[in-house]
Amino acid sequence: MMYALENDFLQVEVSGLGAELKSLKFKPDLKERMWSGDPIYWNKTSPLLFPIVGSLKQNEYKFKDKVYQLNRHGFAREMEFELVENNSTRLKFRLNSSEKTKNFYPFDFSLYVEYELNDAVLYCNYEVVNIGHDEMLFSIGAHPAFVVGNGTEASYNEYALHFNKDNKINCYKIYDGLIGEDYKEMVLKNNQLSLSYDLFYDDALVFKSLKSDLIILSNDGGQTGLKFEFKDFPYFGIWAAENANFVCLEPWCGIADSVNHNQELSEKEGINSLSPTETFERSWSVSLI
Template sequence: MYVIENSYLRVEIHSAGAELRSLYDKKQLRELLWQRDPKFWGKSSPVLFPFVGELKDGNYRHDNETYKMPKHGFARNCDFEVVRHTEEEISFLSLSTDVTKQFYPFDFELYLHYKLHHTRLSCTYEVRNRSSFDMLFSIGGHPAFQLDLSPGRDVSDYYLAFPDDHMLKRYFIRDGLLHSQPQWQGLEGLRLYLQNDMFKDDAWVLKDLRSTEIYLKNRIGDYQIKLDFAGFPYLGLWAPMGAPFICVEPWCGVNDLETHTGDLERKEGVIRLDPFSKWRKTWGVTVGQN
């Protein structure tokens, strides 16, 4: 386990999957990240690469070859190397191997950069194409934020505030695949209140948000997390039934559509990266009180 910290936050990241394992608020003396209890979910914040979500029939085609790929890709199960580590910053690297090429035929470098600045933790994904041909990929985050459900408190005491949206364009996931028609979800004063059964049919996928940052708060007013995700075209929301956490997931990529043909070039949300070039995108979490 590796640690970065400052006067406000203490952060732990494991080299297995370069996964964020702890986000501790020193001022409020509380852990904000889900602590991986397998009763509900044995992860805390995996990176989703080279695809987000599930593929139709569990495979895809590229250059007349068919490849299998597990849900959310393989990076979350890879061991990353630490290539930089200071008191407030750390960078991890994973490289393509003969094993990864059995699932994904591209030469790549995947970096995860974590950095603290006052009460904000940023997570930057950097992908480098080491191939002489275009690389096709998706990537996303899956952070799970712990909710205080001590006696007298309930999931419905928490809400997500969308400062620039009055309605949400929500897409359903059915049997792991994205339905092509959206449902409009109204907000109460720019707020989406959490409910115990809101994810009984799987995750919510939001598109075309005007907001580039959202807030996770509670009615009492003693809990606030801001997630900024400018440049991420999709936002996933998910939690198991009855779980004391909520996943708020910035995605560049999404599950296959129900109508997808399996051709990687036509996959929704896929990113095309030129030969020997790089791509970067950052999301961040800012901790503070109302």
Template sequence: MLTIIENELIKVKIASQGAEMTSLELKEDNQEYLWKADPRYWGRHAPVLFPIVGKVKNDQYKVDGEVFKLTQHGFARDNEFELVEQEEQRVVYRLTSSEELLNKYPYQFELEIEYKLVANRVEVTYNVKNKDQKTIYFSIGAHPAFNWPLEEGETKEDYYLDFEENEKLRASLLDEGLLSDTTIEFLANNNSKPLAEELFRNDALILKDLKSKSVSLKSKSSDREVKVEFAGFPYMGIWSPPAGAPFICIEPWYGVADDKNSDGNFKTKEGIEVLQPEAEFSCTYSISIK
């Protein structure tokens, strides 16, 4: 089921399947900013990643010696969420643990996702509640895909990423979906990264320890812009499929894929979040368009 929220500037559509945003439109000229999920390239728009980000080694992990199987990015994106609150410019969706999910993830939880419009910005809040009697462990992240280029007649090479701060960053590379030991220079004490397909020939680029709290997708040949604000998120993925796909993902994460040497212990996994019984975890990122 699709739900629409809108204000005088933007209109957003969200699917109950995965609580996934499927459209982000500037009403002034009906410009669509979110990728249309063409399955020839990638059949998703902006999935929610939970309770893992990326892959776990061999698609399995261990909790107290017991082995559980979980595919890339977890199960939230493929499950039906309940629409629990709805206003003209705000909605809240909820996913709760079930017998089926306990076979994949041995923790009782409640995940709520709020979409709220503020002017030309959509704010997305993830709230995880520990409904178990024991400590729970999880990762969570966003995976929004934006049209690249945004305007007809532009090329991908017209675009660049504009970070809030000057950054000295190396990007970690993936090897068959797992973190490798290989890094490449991403920014050398500057804030602007030119974009080209060649950048993604080895899959996603993984960034951490950013000083910036926002990054913008900008064009040298138009005023179109997508700004992603991610204060507090310790990791970021930048991804576009290598086969000429006309979109780019800017992904704030609390968590990251396993590395090739992972022992599979979920509780000590890099980037894992720890939540005590009855406690809550909350984080917010936002997307502004113009």
């Protein structure tokens, strides 16, 4: 089921499946800023990554001497959320643990996703609550895909990502979905990373030490794009499907398994720990320019 938000500046649509942001339009031009989900390239628009980010080695992890199967990016993006709040400026969704989720994730949780409009800014807030009696281990991340250009490679190449606090970044290499120990340094001229199709031919760009908490997507004239803000996400990914006219800006609290990981969930890089009754909160926002 689809749900809508609207104010004087923005029109937003969110699907109950995965609490996924499906549409974001700036009312002065009504131009769609979210990727269409064209299955020829990639059929998602903004999936929620929970309770893992990225891939596990052999799609498995170990917890308390038991082996669990869990596919890339976890299960939340494929599950129906319950709408628990709906007013003129806010949509709030909830996913609770169940017997089904216990088959591949042995923790009791409530996961809330909230979308809120404030003038020309859309906020997305995540809230993870441990409703069990034991320590909870998890990761969470965002994966929004924004339209770039008008459908041609030439227009795609006119765009760049501007980082507010980085002039060079270390990009970790990916091997069959797993994070390697080696990385390459990318020097950003004027804090800017130019977009091109071939930038993503070897998979996503993955960063572990990004200083920036604001990235601006804009074209050569600086007139078309958006501002993407995020705080307290220790990892970040940038990705696009091959030759597709979008870019994903992905703040993560968690990361794919390393190539040398022993598959123990408690020893996984970037894993978060939550005591009973505790709450974990993160948010990101997008404003249109």
